[in-house]
Amino acid sequence: MKTILKLAVSLCLFVASTSSIAASNQSSENKDWHTLSNYQQIISTHIHLNLEVDFNRKQLKGYVDHTIKKIDPSVTTLAVDTRALEIHKTEAMVDGQWKATPFEMAEPDAVRGTQLSVEVPAAATQIRIHYNSRPEASGLQWLTPEQTAGKKYPFMFSQSQAIHARSWIPIQDTPAMRVTYTATVKTDKAMRPVMSADNNPKRSPDGVYQFNMPQAIPPYLIAIAAGDILHKKMSKQTAIYSEQAYLDSAAKEFEDTQAMIEATEKLYGDYLWNQYDLLVLPPSFPFGGMENPRLSFITPTVIAGDKSLVNLIAHELAHSWSGNLVTNATWRDLWLNEGFTSYVENRIMEEVFGRDRAVMEQALAAQDLNHEMKTLPEADQILHVEMQGRDPDDAFSGIPYTKGQLFLIYLEEKFGRQRFDAFVKTYFETFAFKSLDTPSFVSYLHKNLIDKYPGVVSKAEINEWIFKPKLPKNAPQPKSNAFKLVQQHIDNWLASKSSLADIPTGKWTIHEWLYFVNNxxxxxxxxxxxxxxxxxxxxxxxxxxxxxxxxxxxxxxxxxxxxxxxxxxxxxxxxxxxxxxxxxxxxxxxxxxxxxxxxxxxxxxxxxxxxxxxxxxxxxxxxxx
Structure with missing residues (x-):
């Protein structure tokens, strides 16, 4: 019964998202500065990728089809974002046939790349762009066999967030719009491509693979990888994809992923993405993880052998609700993705591993934030940070993650967990498969929490959290009793009141060790x-x-x-x-x-x-x- 209900909910949300795909909860004056596309006039509702993975030339080559929908009937061009792409030709689908159509490349912008404008005939329903990426694509990394664990085959993977999808797909590269996608990917028969879509665990004998992502997602969540990738099932809903070297250890380390899914569903509603798999990448992956839907990309540096770092898995899973389901409309709204996700992550850890561990992780994150804020200019300590003219990668710091999380913990403490949980769950349901900016969130927050329970939190307090630098004086200060004991041991050793042999480290968690060294x-x-x-x-x-x-x-x-x-x-x-x-x-x-x-x-x-x-x-x- 539950499976049928989840399918029905997912289908309804998908239909709703595609029928109003241009709509996002975004203030009209808050257009995404980081895109050169004309997404407010015409949009892609669906793309189809037909690509070959060429390891020799370090490029993806082929074409992308954009199924278009005009918001402004008078528009005559489709403008998309590119960065260092080679565009060969463009075509339009008119009366069931592909016909050549002109295109123009603008002068490059140092941050945003190059705008590609394709002429759209009046009767066109699709636009096809033939292209290839270049070896220096900012969103792709090509590894030699020597740089992989297996040392036999090369490896390639993408990292599209924040605006790197445009370096391997000509696309309207903004989180304000969402698109479904399908793909045909060809690679060497000895290797396997995977994508942020439904991945078939079976290997293809001819090296050609088909992919489908039926839910509408922002372009930064389109992801691809290829290499000597194997598959190992963990549970009814989870599996590991990785090189042989990480397969068994990752499956053991991350075996609680199914329990995390079920814990989150109890708190915030059904998981709407069907499968949740993990791709363990080579160590060169620049992040801890990337929340690509259905297939999160994960660094092997969190395979510690004792599950001490699996909060990262909880974080990427949490994005299935905050970020992937409800998305920041621009990169200055990043805290709506990462603050909510850090909060949900910690709630997952509490449900699966207990309150003590969750509080220790809160305390370590808060301590790291306090250290980091000493190095950040005040302008970058604001949740709704100004990003115009800047690379959106600059928005990633502890501010959207931990200050955002502390803001939500503050609201939880003020309103009580029962009321706040109900608010968060309804928030995810209300904006499912939509993009949201900060002013729209503030409006929703006031209507559905602040005004609903008057006298608890003031408008001035909300504005201080979101629009002012630093942490408010009444910000939560997570404290762990375990850390108090560790600090006592540090103080006693430094004062020569005890020796290192007297410190009972044998039962310490990794969190206690981190606190010990960091302090x-x-x-x-x-x-x-x-x-x-x-x-x-x-x-x-x-x-x-x-x-x-x-x-x-x-x-x-x-x-x-x-x-x-x-x-x-x-x-x-x-x-x-x-x-x-x-x-x-x-x-x-x-x-x-x-x-x-x-x-x-x-x-x-x-x-x-x-x-x-x-x-x-x-x-x-x-x-x-």
Whole structure:
């Protein structure tokens, strides 16, 4: 019965989304600056991709068909976003036949790429664009066999968020619009392509694969990968796709994913995407995860062997409600995606792993945010951040994630969990398969929560959270009793009231270890560093988060016993969260410039273009000082 109900709900939402696909809850003055497309005049309601994965030339080549719908009947061109794409020809479907139609490429914009305008005949129903991507596409990474775990076949994967879909598809690249898609993808018979769509676990004997995404999604959620990818089922609704090296360990590590789905459904309503699979990528993936619907992309750095980092899986799953289902209309509204997702993630962790762990993760995130805010200009501490003229990748910081989460925890504490849960669930139902901007959310919040329960939270308090920098004075301050005990052990050891042998670390969770390392004094002596390392072997920690925290402290204290481990760590991992702070710390010390330059020469070819761009800028800044 439940399956039938979920299918019916999904079908109804899909029909509703496609019948009014141009509609998004977006203020008219808040047009997405980051697109050069004319999405407010004409839109793609569906695209079909026909692509060949060419590893030799490091390109995707073929065509994309846009099924078009005119919002303004007088419009005569379809304008789409591109970046470093080679456009060969364009055609229009008129009276059941493809006919050549003219196109024009505008002058490139440094942030937004190049606008492609295609003439749309009056009777046209579809536009076809023949093209190929270039090896330097910002949204694709091409790995040699040597850069993969198996060492036998190459690997390719996409990262379309925020505006990188335009580097491999000519498309209206804005989260304000949504599109369904199908695809035909051809690759070498020995390899398998996968997409953010329904993936058939069976291998194709001829290397040609078909994909279908029947729910309308924003373009940044269109994703592709190809390589020596295997499949392993975890549960009725979940599976792992990965190279052989990660298949079994990932399936064991992430075996609670089905329990997470069911816990979230109890809180916020049915999961509307059918399957939820995980693609474990090579270590060069620049993020922890990417919430591509039906197939989240995941870094192998969270396979710790003890499920200590699976909150990342909860985060990407949470996007199935906040982000994928209800989407930020522009990139200045990113907090609507990530703040809600961080909040839902933590609720999932509480349901599956208990309140104590959830509070520890809240406290660690809040501590990280407080440290980060000291380095951010006030303008970037605002949830509704101004992004015009800037790369939308600059919007990604702890502000949309953790400040957004704390705002929602604040509302939960003020209104009570029962009332707030009902509000969040109704919010997801009301805006399912739609895009929303901050002014529209504020209006909905007032109508359905603030005004409904008067005298609890004021308009001024809401405005302070969303439109002002810093954290309000009455912001939640998550505290863990376990961390209080860890802090006591730190204080006693530093005051020579106890030894390291007296600290009961045997039963510590990874969260307690992270708190321990992160809260050691920044002026700790080399002798004390060596004492810690001898007792706990922190330099060789196999948990990538703990290793990161220890390596960062070691760089700051010039504890050179970590140099070999640091070099290996930076060369073997491409996740920006873990490597960028280490490069920053190294480059702040002129004595490390030769050392870190040597590491980066070896590491850079294995990094994603997004990571390369970030770290290249750090080196440029350091050399200009």
């Amino acid at each position: 050691l004094p920044r002026d700790l002596s080399i002798e004390r560093m060596a004492e810690l390392d001898k007792a706990y072997n922190l330099t060789q920690s196999t948990n990538n988060e703990v290793a990161h925290a220890w390596l960062l402290l070691s760089i700051q204290r010039e504890y050179d016993k970590v140099n070999n481990r640091l070099s290996d760590y930076l060369i073997s991992i491409g996740r920006r969260k873990l490597i960028v702070p280490l490069y920053k710390a190294l480059l702040e010390n002129p004595d490390y410039l030769t050392y870190v330059s040597g590491i980066y020469r070896k590491a850079r070819p294995g990094y994603h273009p997004l990571a390369q761009g970030t770290i290249d800028a750090l080196f440029k800044e350091a050399k200009n000082k």
